[in-house]
Amino acid sequence: MRFFLESRKFLIVSAAAYILLKILFANNIISIYIQQITLFAFIVTIASLGLNVIYGYTGQFSLGHAAFYGIGAYTSAYLTKIFGIEGVFSFLPVLFISGVAAGFIGCLIGIPILRLRDDFLAIATLGFGTLVRVILDNSDRFTEVLGGSRGFVGITKIANLELTFFSALFIVLITKNLIYSRYGLFLRSIRDDELASTSIGINTSRMKLMAFSYGCMLAGIGGGLYAHLYTFLHPSNFDILKSIDFLIIVIIGGMGSIRGTIYASIIWVGFIEGLRIVLPVELLDLRWVVIPILLIALMMWKPYGLMAKK
Amino acid sequence: MELLGYIIEQTINGLQLGAVYALIALGYTMVYGVLRLINFAHGDIFMLGAFIAYFLITKFGMPIYLVFIITMLSTGLAGYLIEKIAYKPLRNAPKISLLITAVGVSLFLEYFLSLNAIFTPNYIAFPRPFEIKTYDAALFTVTNIQLLIFTVTFVSLFLVYLLVYRTKYGKAMRAVSYDREVASLMGIGIDGIISFTFIVGASLAGLGGILYGIAYPQINVFMGIMPGIKSFIAAVLGGIGIVHGAVLGGFIIGLLEVFVSAFISSTFRDGLIFIILLLVLILKPSGIFGKRIEKV
Numbered sequence: 086m087r088f089f090l091e092s093r094k095f096l097i098v099s100a101a102a103y104i105l106l107k108i109l110f111a112n113n114i115i116s117i118y119i120q121q122i123t124l125f126a127f128i129v130t131i132a133s134l135g136l137n138v139i140y141g142y143t144g145q146f147s148l149g150h151a152a153f154y155g156i157g158a159y160t161s162a163y164l165t166k167i168f169g170i171e172g173v174f175s176f177l178p179v180l181f182i183s184g185v186a187a188g189f190i191g192c193l194i195g196i197p198i199l200r201l202r203d204d205f206l207a208i209a210t211l212g213f214g215t216l217v218r219v220i221l222d223n224s225d226r227f228t229e230v231l232g233g234s235r236g237f238v239g240i241t242k243i244a245n246l247e248l249t250f251f252s253a254l255f256i257v258l259i260t261k262n263l264i265y266s267r268y269g270l271f272l273r274s275i276r277d278d279e280l281a282s283t284s285i286g287i288n289t290s291r292m293k294l295m296a297f298s299y300g301c302m303l304a305g306i307g308g309g310l311y312a313h314l315y316t317f318l319h320p321s322n323f324d325i326l327k328s329i330d331f332l333i334i335v336i337i338g339g340m341g342s343i344r345g346t347i348y349a350s351i352i353w354v355g356f357i358e359g360l361r362i363v364l365p366v367e368l369l370d371l372r373w374v375v376i377p378i379l380l381i382a383l384m385m386w387k388p389y390g391l392m393a394k395k
Numbered sequence: 396m397e398l399l400g401y402i403i404e405q406t407i408n409g410l411q412l413g414a415v416y417a418l419i420a421l422g423y424t425m426v427y428g429v430l431r432l433i434n435f436a437h438g439d440i441f442m443l444g445a446f447i448a449y450f451l452i453t454k455f456g457m458p459i460y461l462v463f464i465i466t467m468l469s470t471g472l473a474g475y476l477i478e479k480i481a482y483k484p485l486r487n488a489p490k491i492s493l494l495i496t497a498v499g500v501s502l503f504l505e506y507f508l509s510l511n512a513i514f515t516p517n518y519i520a521f522p523r524p525f526e527i528k529t530y531d532a533a534l535f536t537v538t539n540i541q542l543l544i545f546t547v548t549f550v551s552l553f554l555v556y557l558l559v560y561r562t563k564y565g566k567a568m569r570a571v572s573y574d575r576e577v578a579s580l581m582g583i584g585i586d587g588i589i590s591f592t593f594i595v596g597a598s599l600a601g602l603g604g605i606l607y608g609i610a611y612p613q614i615n616v617f618m619g620i621m622p623g624i625k626s627f628i629a630a631v632l633g634g635i636g637i638v639h640g641a642v643l644g645g646f647i648i649g650l651l652e653v654f655v656s657a658f659i660s661s662t663f664r665d666g667l668i669f670i671i672l673l674l675v676l677i678l679k680p681s682g683i684f685g686k687r688i689e690k691v
Contacts, residue, residue: 223662
């Protein structure tokens with residue numbers, strides 16, 4: 086009960102947002118394309134929250150977040166295909182399993198690499214991301230269904246407004262609880278000073294591993310929803326650029342700010358997809374010229390993120 | 396007997412690729428030494444080198460030795476500018492900000508140059524600056540391209556070795572990499588040394604770019620990503636910050652890559668390189684030549 090009281094403002098706002106979106110969606114006031122983008126923004130929120138737990142709260146720099154997103158996407162798509170799942174409720178366990186799969190792989194890979202710091206961790210996660218990309222590209226050698234470099238086609242469309250919205254809401258609440266729990270305090274203290282945290286008896290390697298696995302699990306859940314929103318997966322959707330997408334969202338939203346991540350995900354998806362509508366095709370390539378410049382400028386001006394408290 | 400010849404030929408191919416990796420890895424390791432930064436843009440400077448050489452050959456028809464000199468000077472200038480504009484303002488910023496900036500510079504170079512108005516994202520055929528000659532030894536063959544690559548690489552590696560270990564600049568570089576503050580107290584101009592390191596590293600990457608273009612004559616603005624990452628892994632394998640480590644690492648990675656492609660499958664070679672990285676980072680993070688065992 087206390088929990089609901091504490092987050093009553095957030096719950097009221099989200100209820101209002103849900104009702105508004107429901108009305109807009111039900112009467113097709115906004116086009117199917119924009120509906121899809123809206124759902125995608127929630128999915129990106131879920132995955133970015135995962136990276137914010139890893140990087141923003143625990144300070145573990147990861148350039149391979151998209152790999153876990155991809156693992157979740159492929160796992161869930163494979164499972165729904167094998168078991169012929171079409172309903173939202175029978176999809177929920179699949180979504181859970183895909184999250185757990187990504188989290189489990191994150192845990193396995195995290196055991197060796199989380200001993201590394203900053204830039205070495207970046208290279209190791211980047212390497213892992215490329216490794217996953219190579220495996221996905223050759224995935225048709227394992228089973229034909231996965232499609233390899235031709236892409237995974239013919240996934241059932243399951244993700245609707247309710248599923249994505251309430252998954253995102255649920256995950257935001259869980260993450261918020263985690264961050265404001267004892268464990269969340271441990272994570273933040275590791276980010277601020279790992280050595281001092283060890284000295285006061287925090288098992289830093291276990292906490293880092295926990296945060297990393299949790300973040301990867303969120304990426305997996307996001308990926309699972311993504312697969313059943315766009316119904317088509319391609320290994321190139323899960324490469325380094327996608328990881329940088331998540332990183333940019335976390336940086337814009339501010340390291341260690343849940344609210345910032347939510348806003349930044351929605352703004353970012355809206356910005357990228359909006360530019361696709363506004364800009365002519367010739368200028369569309371300019372997006373990735375301007376974004377790095379903004380990123381560099383942001384690093385010089387506000388290294389902890391636009392909406393960060395520091 | 397045929398197998399032996401095949402193995403020798405693949406070894407030569409591996410050394411050829413490894414020579415390019417060694418040149419790139421040197422830049423990574425030197426910059427990491429003085430700045431403790433993984434310069435993600437380094438692979439893109441390599442790409443820039445290939446493109447500058449392409450334009451010098453096709454548009455101006457320059458002789459090959461001029462191509463080498465001008466390309467190396469221009470990539471050196473590019474390295475200098477990148478350091479001055481993007482990295483210098485962040486000298487005292489958190490380490491990860493610097494890293495994100497490096498990723499940003501890399502993305503900027505790739506996507507800016509891939510604009511249709513500039514290089515376009517398509518593959519471009521790199522011209523052969525001279526005719527290929529094949530020399531037959533008893534068991535294997537070797538081309539003049541391979542001989543050129545070996546000669547150029549070994550000469551430049553030797554020069555870098557002399558620079559780092561036998562000159563005053565090299566001494567200053569090693570001092571900066573050992574302890575920046577103390578080096579500055581000893582009257583070493585830190586900014587100058589860092590710029591100098593970037594220039595040397597970037598011109599070596601440019602050199603690698605030309606050689607790569609000559610040996611594997613297809614260039615593309617995104618061609619620097621994978622060789623860049625692999626060379627970094629080579630630098631880590633040999634012990635980051637150590638000049639001869641980077642060279643040895645480059646050759647090991649090149650040989651492994653070629654042998655995996657030849658005997659297992661070319662699709663898995665990229666995967667294998669990262670497994671090596673993970674193994675090195677887990678087992679001996681300081682690399683083959685690293686002396687101090689420390690938590691990296």
